[in-house]
Amino acid sequence: MPQLTQTKTPHHVVIVGGGFAGLYAAKSLGNAPVRVTVVDKRNFHLFQPLLYQVATGSVSPADISSPLRGILNRQSNTKVLLDEVIDLDPKSKNIVLKGGVLSYDSLIMATGVSHHYFGNDQWKDIAPGLKTVEDALEMRRRIFAAFEAAEQETDPVKRQAWLTFVIVGGGPTGVELAGAIAELANQTLKQDFSNIDTTTAKILLIEGLDRVLPPFAPQLSSDAQKSLEDLGVTVLTKRMVTNIDETSVTIRNGDESEVIPARTALWAAGVKASRMGAVLSERTGAELDRSGRVTVEPDFTIKDNPDIFVVGDLACYLEEGAERPLPGVAPVAMQQGNYVAKLVRDRINGATTKPFSYSNMGSMAVIGQNKAVVDLNFIKFAGPLAWFVWIFAHIYYLIEFDNKLVVMIQWAWNYFTRNRGARIITGLEGNPIQAREAQSEQAKAASKV
């Protein structure tokens, strides 16, 4: 039985969440004189920026996931615990897990966010969001089963509803989903069906504000919209979704309402803090923002709780002089994770730490093959070059974890063949129309429980 190195070092850092923030914190503490425990309810780190590619059949879940134990197994001071946190007690410095109680000296909370349906939780089962591997497989199932159902449907009106895909939310995820589904319909699946012409599919992207990719520069938003329209996506801005049911999506434009018959609605609109936000607030008095994110001090601690840090999407972090909190994106999470790790190390060494300052390298979103927008602050551009920048930035970070060169080769292959080999429907079999009806019944039954 291997001896645990951890027992020799006293200061125990518990990191809850193995996303970008938690994982970067853990990696930064690899050589520090502390023992580290990373708690996650999943056994893998998920490269969320590529999750839409799982949803649209380009790659498999494991291609964008890395087992946490594999990433961290060279750090002799670090332990991985597969468990779920349900509570904490700041006084006794304990967190309560499903499997027991764990004490900490420093606690780094990085449990992220989940979907937010803005008070319409009944839409959850009809319009799935995209945060987990299971979410992505559910989307994949629905997208490909919808084409199959259209193939079998003989009524032309019902058929068109199967061929209508409504994506709610014009941020990066919504834009990426809409672009990928348009490519499926117009390229990948074009030759595959006998009774339907997949190029007649309608892909609608609904955004409440006046442009897609609202955090980007206006020129890039309009470049992105043009690229989407070139792919056949209908972009509807300044529209609010007022209802979603099994067969339609209702959108409001000013005073007018429109009911769009659609069998597939995908949610990319809002996020709210994971449950730990509320728990932290209750136990420490921390303030939460509208989305339930935890308002933190400039050093990411909770007020009056210098040993509890909150980083990543779960944190509402306002830089000095900034109008808005930092966005919930991977680079912010990575830098915050690194920062608190350094702060913990400095505290132990009695050193002071410079204040946190987010180094914004820019932002980017991909629309489709050869189509992306990139804002590197000093330069903004769109088109094939942007697409290559996007590809290489993502590959770079992806292989950092697990040498996923295979993904790059898979992408190259997909690029030249325009193939999407992962368009298999799993977890659902038989007649797609019947399967969907059965699924709806189950969802209704579940929502009654």
Add this chain to the structure above:
Amino acid sequence: MPQLTQTKTPHHVVIVGGGFAGLYAAKSLGNAPVRVTVVDKRNFHLFQPLLYQVATGSVSPADISSPLRGILNRQSNTKVLLDEVIDLDPKSKNIVLKGGVLSYDSLIMATGVSHHYFGNDQWKDIAPGLKTVEDALEMRRRIFAAFEAAEQETDPVKRQAWLTFVIVGGGPTGVELAGAIAELANQTLKQDFSNIDTTTAKILLIEGLDRVLPPFAPQLSSDAQKSLEDLGVTVLTKRMVTNIDETSVTIRNGDESEVIPARTALWAAGVKASRMGAVLSERTGAELDRSGRVTVEPDFTIKDNPDIFVVGDLACYLEEGAERPLPGVAPVAMQQGNYVAKLVRDRINGATTKPFSYSNMGSMAVIGQNKAVVDLNFIKFAGPLAWFVWIFAHIYYLIEFDNKLVVMIQWAWNYFTRNRGARIITGLEGNPIQAREAQSEQAKAASKV
């Protein structure tokens, strides 16, 4: 809307099942003056010989699956229908699908087999088999969650039960599973845990007959057993499994019974014909063998039903002078599928067809890295060369469908790094011990329904 070529040609061949038999029949009919409909309840062909690699975290489901529409979309006479057959009427020449009725002129049934628990169906939820993608993911979940549970279990006896894996059945699937789990425990996961030494895991392979791989030559069986033992697998032959429950497996050796505490039992022992075997028997009077497979005429038709063919694992086919029916392996299914396609073409052309004769290229099974046994009839060998022959034979057939070169690269990568990137636990989250208990409760509740 594309015009359906099918309506121009009169003779309608319906193929039920897109496995090796059905798919090869469909491909062989690609240029024939017939219209072809392939019915499957899944939208993909699954390369079953590699399913154990999904179960043990080497590759993803999509890596060994190809969308049926993608494989067949260049055949203008062929249509794919995603549906499930529930009945047939040989008199009116119709099959009944969940979504409607389909008429045929020639019917090729190739729906394969599922697991057989020899009258102990209560073992189904405790000891999953390996026939579908979902089965493989369930096995993967159980294998990796068992290591996680062992990591958390403090009682040494209970911990050892989590670290004990019992594989029931010493055929190729059982041998491959046992070898792969041994490599996981002794190599891949060795550095990953803090509280357990994964090399103390017990992997037991139980076989009822007197040797593993019973259809192979005795020398290869003993080579395989030696290779398994080198990897740390305990091979127990002439043992019958008499009970399986959530915490143990009971085996009988002659008059003695032994209870082995084990939290993971995997089923690789028996198969029985899919439900269509019984339906065919009821509707046509076809005889079934002990496993429910359909006894067919020398030309694969059912007696007195010259338009209904049964091929692949669903068929019980006795070659003239042979003692035993042909085994349920991919090469047999491919050749049978090709044969009946040729026979249908010949009938239309008024030509006669030579009787079927199985061309046995040999058999092989892989045990682990550099370890395999190959029997090419004229030569039998084991070891690294056998392993390379195995790899290339499988790659050859795999890329025939979908140019899955990526899989070869993935394998090469795994080979040199001894990594298994697909060891992610999906569909299950949080504390593994609690999750397993919850799963057991669900299984119990489900079995009561």
